[in-house]
Amino acid sequence: MSVLVTGGAGYIGSHVVRLLLERGDDVVVVDSLASGDRSRIGDVPLATIDLAGDAAVAALRAVLTEHEVTAVVHLAALKQAGQSVEQPARYYRENIGGLANVFAAIDGSDVDRFVFSSSAAVYGNPDSFPVTEEMPTRPINPYGETKLAGEWLVASAGRALGINTASLRYFNVAGAGWPELGDSVPMNLLTLAIDAVHRGEQPRVFGHDFDTPDGTGVRDYVHVLDLADAHIAALDYLQRADERSTVLNVGTGTGASVLDVLTQLSESSGRELSPLLMDRRPGDPGAVIADVSRMSEKLGWRARRGLEDMVGSAWQASEQARQGAQP
Ligand code: WQD
Numbered sequence: 001m002s003v004l005v006t007g008g009a010g011y012i013g014s015h016v017v018r019l020l021l022e023r024g025d026d027v028v029v030v031d032s033l034a035s036g037d038r039s040r041i042g043d044v045p046l047a048t049i050d051l052a053g054d055a056a057v058a059a060l061r062a063v064l065t066e067h068e069v070t071a072v073v074h075l076a077a078l079k080q081a082g083q084s085v086e087q088p089a090r091y092y093r094e095n096i097g098g099l100a101n102v103f104a105a106i107d108g109s110d111v112d113r114f115v116f117s118s119s120a121a122v123y124g125n126p127d128s129f130p131v132t133e134e135m136p137t138r139p140i141n142p143y144g145e146t147k148l149a150g151e152w153l154v155a156s157a158g159r160a161l162g163i164n165t166a167s168l169r170y171f172n173v174a175g176a177g178w179p180e181l182g183d184s185v186p187m188n189l190l191t192l193a194i195d196a197v198h199r200g201e202q203p204r205v206f207g208h209d210f211d212t213p214d215g216t217g218v219r220d221y222v223h224v225l226d227l228a229d230a231h232i233a234a235l236d237y238l239q240r241a242d243e244r245s246t247v248l249n250v251g252t253g254t255g256a257s258v259l260d261v262l263t264q265l266s267e268s269s270g271r272e273l274s275p276l277l278m279d280r281r282p283g284d285p286g287a288v289i290a291d292v293s294r295m296s297e298k299l300g301w302r303a304r305r306g307l308e309d310m311v312g313s314a315w316q317a318s319e320q321a322r323q324g325a326q327p
Pocket of ligand 1: 081119170
């Protein structure tokens with residue numbers, strides 16, 4: 001029996017794959033390789049399928065049958081909030097159309113557990129923190145909207161198809177479990193700051209007048225290895241609990257400001273930093289911190305790694321990637 005990881009050749013997915021392999025699970029990956037990298041998953045069986053494509057359902061059914069898949073971790077999706085504002089229809093196709101095709105393929109198969117990659121983006125700009133799963137979901141961009149719609153689809157399919165499901169609302173993921181699996185796309189605070197440092201430039205601070213201890217944005221940063229481990233914990237939970245749909249925050253329950261992250265980056269990299277103070281990004285909330293009590297109470301799971309490990313491992317991964325890229 002195998003676990004299928006869609007998007008398994010990506011940053012988070014490849015960490016999930018490696019943890020599953022380490023504990024002896026058989027794994028098969030489906031990834032379009034549009035942003036994934038085959039080298040992240042070694043010789044794990046890979047089917048390159050565009051999950052939103054016309055041929056996706058038949059191709060996926062063949063994978064489920066051939067590998068006797070009984071559990072699915074679905075991470076394949078587009079995830080750039082800003083890009084989703086410019087290309088909403090593309091996000092509907094990939095994130096909702098692709099998910100619908102996955103369930104069309106699962107229908108009638110032996111799959112009985114499904115873990116869905118959701119996001120704190122479903123909360124939009126929460127009025128208070130820590131954010132609990134019962135708080136209003138008011139996404140403020142098409143990316144967050146497709147994740148919320150995805151949660152509804154997952155819950156509906158769980159009930160209709162008799163599958164135990166869990167939607168994991170990721171807060172801000174960072175770090176590298178192994179240097180070769182680091183996040184190489186400069187799209188979020190830490191990866192953008194590291195990219196700036198390597199280019200001999202200064203990191204930018206978007207907003208320094210928030211109602212936070214040092215005036216800069218506060219987020220709940222969670223180590224990618226903890227996040228991957230949370231998927232394993234969810235899979236095991238769904239095997240022993242009969243839950244057609246549950247929603248779980250995945251974070252640390254603690255906040256770190258932009259300046260906290262950049263101070264840690266200076267320590268981890270040994271570089272003196274003089275961050276550039278800029279205006280706020282439109283729509284950016286001041287503080288978003290997870291309430292993680294449901295993950296703790298239901299699954300007995302808590303994040304174990306802190307900011308120093310996240311920033312240090314991300315820096316080391318970036319150094320190794322640059323050494324590997326040099327001629
Ligand atoms: C973090 C903080 C910025 C860059 C996004 C998605 C969310 C989830 C996590 C997928 C904010 C500040 C950033 C920079 C800065 N992704 N910042 N300088 O916006 O919290 O969440 O990623 O699920 O869905 O929306 O992450 O890393 O962009 O920003 O000062 O160069 O860092 O203002 O306070 P965000 P982020």
